[in-house]
Amino acid sequence: MRILIIEDEQALREQLQRQLTAKGYSVDAAADGEDGRFLGREYPFDLAIIDLGLPKMSGIEVIRKLRTDGREFPILILTARGNWQDKVEGLEAGADDYLVKPFHIEELLARLNALLRRSVGLTVPVLECGPITLDTAAQSVSLAGEALTLTAYEYRVLEYLMLHQGKVVSKTVLTEHIYDQDFDRDSNVLEVFVGRLRRKLDPDGTLQPIETLRGQGYRFRLERNQSE
Amino acid sequence: MTPSIHLRMTLAASFVLAAFLGISAYALDKAFRDSVEEGFKNRLQGHIYALLGAAETDNSGGMRFPEDLPDPRFSNPDSGLYAGILGPGGRYQWHSPSLLGREEISYSQPLAPGVKRFQRNDGLYLLGFGLGWVDNAGREQSYTVVVAESTAGMEAEVGGFRLTLFLWLGGAALLLLLVQGVTLRWGLSPLRRAARDLKRIQAGKAEFLGGSYPSELRGLTNNVNALISHGRANQTRYRNRLGDLAHSLKTPLAVLQGAADGNDADDLLRAVREQVPRMNEIVQYQLQRAAAAGKTDVARAIPVAPAVRKLTAALEKVYRDKGVLCGAEVPEGARFFGDEGDLLEVLGNLLENAFKYCRSRVRVTVEASASAGEDRPLVGIVIEDDGEGIPEPEREQVLRRGARRDQQLPGQGIGLSVVDEIVRLYQGTLEIGESDLGGARVSVRW
Numbered sequence: 001m002r003i004l005i006i007e008d009e010q011a012l013r014e015q016l017q018r019q020l021t022a023k024g025y026s027v028d029a030a031a032d033g034e035d036g037r038f039l040g041r042e043y044p045f046d047l048a049i050i051d052l053g054l055p056k057m058s059g060i061e062v063i064r065k066l067r068t069d070g071r072e073f074p075i076l077i078l079t080a081r082g083n084w085q086d087k088v089e090g091l092e093a094g095a096d097d098y099l100v101k102p103f104h105i106e107e108l109l110a111r112l113n114a115l116l117r118r119s120v121g122l123t124v125p126v127l128e129c130g131p132i133t134l135d136t137a138a139q140s141v142s143l144a145g146e147a148l149t150l151t152a153y154e155y156r157v158l159e160y161l162m163l164h165q166g167k168v169v170s171k172t173v174l175t176e177h178i179y180d181q182d183f184d185r186d187s188n189v190l191e192v193f194v195g196r197l198r199r200k201l202d203p204d205g206t207l208q209p210i211e212t213l214r215g216q217g218y219r220f221r222l223e224r225n226q227s228e
Numbered sequence: 229m230t231p232s233i234h235l236r237m238t239l240a241a242s243f244v245l246a247a248f249l250g251i252s253a254y255a256l257d258k259a260f261r262d263s264v265e266e267g268f269k270n271r272l273q274g275h276i277y278a279l280l281g282a283a284e285t286d287n288s289g290g291m292r293f294p295e296d297l298p299d300p301r302f303s304n305p306d307s308g309l310y311a312g313i314l315g316p317g318g319r320y321q322w323h324s325p326s327l328l329g330r331e332e333i334s335y336s337q338p339l340a341p342g343v344k345r346f347q348r349n350d351g352l353y354l355l356g357f358g359l360g361w362v363d364n365a366g367r368e369q370s371y372t373v374v375v376a377e378s379t380a381g382m383e384a385e386v387g388g389f390r391l392t393l394f395l396w397l398g399g400a401a402l403l404l405l406l407v408q409g410v411t412l413r414w415g416l417s418p419l420r421r422a423a424r425d426l427k428r429i430q431a432g433k434a435e436f437l438g439g440s441y442p443s444e445l446r447g448l449t450n451n452v453n454a455l456i457s458h459g460r461a462n463q464t465r466y467r468n469r470l471g472d473l474a475h476s477l478k479t480p481l482a483v484l485q486g487a488a489d490g491n492d493a494d495d496l497l498r499a500v501r502e503q504v505p506r507m508n509e510i511v512q513y514q515l516q517r518a519a520a521a522g523k524t525d526v527a528r529a530i531p532v533a534p535a536v537r538k539l540t541a542a543l544e545k546v547y548r549d550k551g552v553l554c555g556a557e558v559p560e561g562a563r564f565f566g567d568e569g570d571l572l573e574v575l576g577n578l579l580e581n582a583f584k585y586c587r588s589r590v591r592v593t594v595e596a597s598a599s600a601g602e603d604r605p606l607v608g609i610v611i612e613d614d615g616e617g618i619p620e621p622e623r624e625q626v627l628r629r630g631a632r633r634d635q636q637l638p639g640q641g642i643g644l645s646v647v648d649e650i651v652r653l654y655q656g657t658l659e660i661g662e663s664d665l666g667g668a669r670v671s672v673r674w
Contacts, residue, residue, distance in 0.1 A: 082512065082515075082516070083516070083519060083569065083572070083573060084539065084569075084572040084573055084575075084576030084577075085568075085569055085572055087542065087576070088538050088539060088542045088572065088576070091541075091542035091545055091546070092538065092541075092542065096545060096546070097545075097546050098546070100512075102508055114549065118548065118549060
């Protein structure tokens with residue numbers, strides 16, 4: 001999942017970038033409204049975190065412009081003032097949720113998860129496909145009730161594929177949503193991740209949850225369980 | 229620069245006064261002149277008839293005048309009253325002895341019988357009268373009788389009248405200007421007094437605009453007084469808030485200081501984890517309390533329905549996953565007389581709590597005063613949900629500053645106490661009860 005942070009306060013921006021990267025998100029950050037709007041328009045983000053008080057272009061303005069440009073990823077507002085006038089204005093401009101500064105990182109992660117889930121049409125945090133269960137809130141995966149140990153990147157790859165279950169996801173799209181813009185696109189690191197995921201999810205090779213479509217990309221094959 | 233009211237009124241009144249006096253002077257002068265002229269005309273007419281009455285007939289039946297003329301002035305040379313006859317064909321026939329030594333009366337041309345003409349010439353008023361005179365031969369001869377009188381007498385009369393007129397009108401103008409000046413000073417004195425009082429307030433010598441003002445100014449002075457007292461109340465409030473903030477931060481600071489002095493890393497970490505959220509809460513609470521504007525006497529009327537719509541739309545977006553059913557009953561004419569930010573804060577905090585704690589239903593009921601029309605003052609707001617509700621013993625506590633009912637869902641304690649604070653600024657009351665929906669029912673009356 002690729003996240004855009006637009007926050008002018010350097011300490012907070014770097015802290016968020018560090019914490020979200022550690023959680024396996026790929027993060028791009030901008031320090032002012034204009035940069036943020038440019039990034040938001042040019043790259044395929046899954047979510048944006050936007051501070052309301054920004055230099056050059058206000059957060060409200062950025063949100064409005066992104067929505068006018070047709071960008072539909074969820075937007076979370078950060079506001080220091082916390083009064084309703086600001087919150088309502090932000091939500092009216094096209095944001096989806098707000099968080100008042102200061103906040104706990106757990107609170108932010110919970111909101112991010114809820115927004116990301118909602119953006120792919122999921123109402124519950126847990127996704128079950130066959131024996132594989134993915135908990136987007138706890139960011140954990142289990143196979144037939146047994147918890148699996150995945151690295152943050154492996155988890156992100158699996159989460160993206162499972163959220164887009166049944167659809168072909170090209171390597172470029174997957175790379176763009178898993179890594180930030182500085183990543184070396186030519187490396188075959190993605191294939192390594194998918195290979196490791198297959199071994200962990202399907203040790204005896206009977207389930208085949210992830211298909212490779214030659215020249216097109218990957219597809220998560222298992223259907224969602226109906227019990228949800 | 230805008231001219232002062234005093235200058236404007238003085239200029240306007242002086243202009244009107246000058247125009248009025250000028251026009252009346254002209255009209256009176258003209259009327260007097262006309263009437264004097266009319267008198268002259270009548271007199272000249274009389275002289276003509278008298279002359280004609282004295283006219284005699286000569287041998288051939290033509291007109292001739294006796295030595296003894298009806299007015300002795302006709303006989304005295306240079307007396308100022310003259311007469312002459314133009315005979316048939318415009319020939320000059322006769323003139324009165326008074327014209328001796330003067331040139332003959334220059335009267336333009338003979339007139340047809342029955343025609344009268346009045347004119348002014350060389351300091352003389354002339355009246356010509358044409359008449360037909362039948363001679364012995366039975367032929368009609370046409371004559372023109374001209375009588376003239378010097379204008380000197382009339383000029384003297386008119387001059388005298390003018391002098392009197394100008395003296396009186398000038399006197400009246402002076403008097404009126406004086407009265408006008410006094411009236412203006414008297415009429416504008418309350419404004420000057422208000423300015424003086426405001427200066428005294430600025431200098432700290434007075435608290436309010438005191439004394440009684442005329443009814444036209446009372447609205448203004450009352451509003452100024454209201455603004456002053458509102459400003460003063462705000463100042464006191466800010467001062468108190470600042471004091472509250474500083475004092476309430478001292479305790480967590482003391483705890484942190486103690487932990488820092490203790491040289492125990494775990495202790496310090498625990499203290500930071502405990503005290504930072506507490507400090508955050510204190511800052512947030514005091515900030516929101518200080519931001520509330522409170523009641524003013526010069527408040528705008530804020531429509532309530534759009535505020536409710538905006539907030540419920542925003543919250544429905546945020547709580548989309550929960551699928552909250554929000555019913556709002558807001559009369560369209562309902563108005564809140566106060567600060568828009570305060571209204572949004574009260575509605576926003578109460579609605580957010582309802583959305584957060586409800587199972588699936590939220591109900592907003594706004595009551596406006598029964599008076600019909602556009603601006604119906606807001607009376608009460610009731611917000612209900614179908615959640616757990618707030619148990620009786622905790623109701624007092626959630627209104628107290630910084631109190632937290634539930635650690636899992638932060639914000640509730642602060643939200644309600646901020647609402648309570650704002651409502652109290654408007655001399656309103658906040659009540660927590662049970663809703664027939666099953667959850668909490670928070671009602672605000674103001």
